[in-house]
Amino acid sequence: MKLLSNVVDWLEVRLGINELVENYLTGYLLPRNINFWYSMGSILITIFAVQVITGALLLVYYLPEADKAFASVTDIMNRVPFGWLIRTCHAVGSSMMVLFLLFHLLSVLFMGSYKSPRELNWLTGFILFTLVQGFCLTGYLLPWSQLSFWATTVATNSVGAIPYVGQFLVEFLRGGKLVSPATLGRFYTLHIAVLPILLVSIVGAHFFFLERIGVSTPPFGTGESKNRWQGDSFRYEGHPGGIPFFPNYLLQDMTSIAIYFAFFFAMIFFFPAIFFPKDAFIQANPFLTPAHIKPEWYFLANYQTLKLFPNEFIGLSIQGAAMTFLALLPFIDRGKEKHPLKRPLFLACAVGGIILYIGLSIWGHYS
């Protein structure tokens, strides 16, 4: 114990760790009415950490060459000790990342936490959501399976619907006219180098904005549900008399993370093939088009939307407009009220949007 105490003293005089602990742990106060949904960020950080660790382990055995990639993934799944576990965690983890990002986005949306002065938190969050989709798309090609090859062919094809520059963009993304080893090289570089740097940077910005502005107060449980920000000067939203992050909310975070892991590992051990259609385990064959290729669950709504319109560009434009509207929501919705039940127009649009998204996804799955 004396050794530990000496180490702490040694660090204290050099880094002032007691002050850090006070500022960021025991003295970091959160709203008294904080709820379970505020754990989504911690769960997402955990998922991201799992993705980084499993991704790094996969890199030890994965070979990013078109003629070797599929065999290397097969080896990982069948011959590398615990390779099946690592790969399945990485694949299922990608879907979990999207799912919990959606939960996080919806909780922020319904609790009005995107409102001023948190526009930048919302924007960086939205960019993170986009980057994660980019991770999913680029990671999908890497196993070089039939699913990888044809899903990427379909995905990159749609860019061709953009007027004037569409075909150029398709060839730029693919590194040629067709999905080929050049595409694998590009997507691999994006997946393991470019996107991680971008993601870490934007996560840093997201945390920085959170740290500067403070945690938003939930609109439930106190009777006060209006946004108190005046817009006249910078003001940190503190929570005097609130609950400390350590140990109270950290324990809530850890409880949520443990529940998440129970859910996650239940899928890994009992439903390992839940996100793998059969074509995911057949080597890519550019000369054999599979009968049915469907995108991952989180793109099914987009997929079905495109099918509803005779012109692909119209479908893309409508989706682009919807995404842009969502990204710019804090600049459009300037109301002070945060409680969802006191915002009937918002509530109707949000619930309608969720039902539409789920409906289109189910339709896309069975179409």
Add this chain to the structure above:
Amino acid sequence: MNTSVVVTTLLFLSVIAIIPAGGADLPPQAEIVCIQCHSAQPGKLGEPVKLWRGSIHAANGVACNNCHGGDPKDAANAMSPARGFLGAPKETDIPAFCGRCHVGVARDYMRSAHGRALGKGGPTCVTCHSNHLVVKASLDIINEKRCSQCHGYEQARIIKEAMQLTETRIISIGGKIDTYKGEGVDTDRLEKGLFSVRNSFHTLFHDVDVAMVKRESAQINSNLDSIDGSLAKIAEERRKRKLAGVAVVGAALLAALLLYLLRRSYD
């Protein structure tokens, strides 16, 4: 940064976000000229294309030119003998025609009573297997309706019964391999093993010697035992994984409960 830059950036990001949605339809594969021309023709000339589309040949990418020769890329010369076009074989040439690929089967057929009756009213390959709608070979091909076209069904029935058990077992093992393959198990060795056993077994289809069928079936079943043993090991591995899953999920739930209680004690 002005608003227009933000909007432009967001529009770009929005487009990136919807990129994976993709087009609803996959790009069609280029069709060979035989299909392009014949599929548009009525009656006898178009019929083979429709039948072929439902065949095992189509499923495995064996196209018109693989059997009939010719140039599948040049419409003008597709049926030119100079480009290797063979057309339809005469009846007595059919076994040799199919036997270019199905070498072992052609040999077994020629040795059998069926083969010895070739040109004397005996059946050819297409009598039982059809010509363009060639389906995966199975015991269903041996049936009273088909066999009675030429002779009584009794001996065929005895042979079919002798083979039924093995055939059922092969189908069952094939199904298990298929399931494991769909879960990421490397089934390549097992698939090749079963392919070999199935081929050996199917050579018996062309023999009409009941004693030989029974003798050979015993050897084939011994090979199937070996494949079944490998599948049993995979099943055992899966069972162990599920047990580990119970422990891991249970531990996570227990940790959640303890952390929750600890949090409550701080509250």
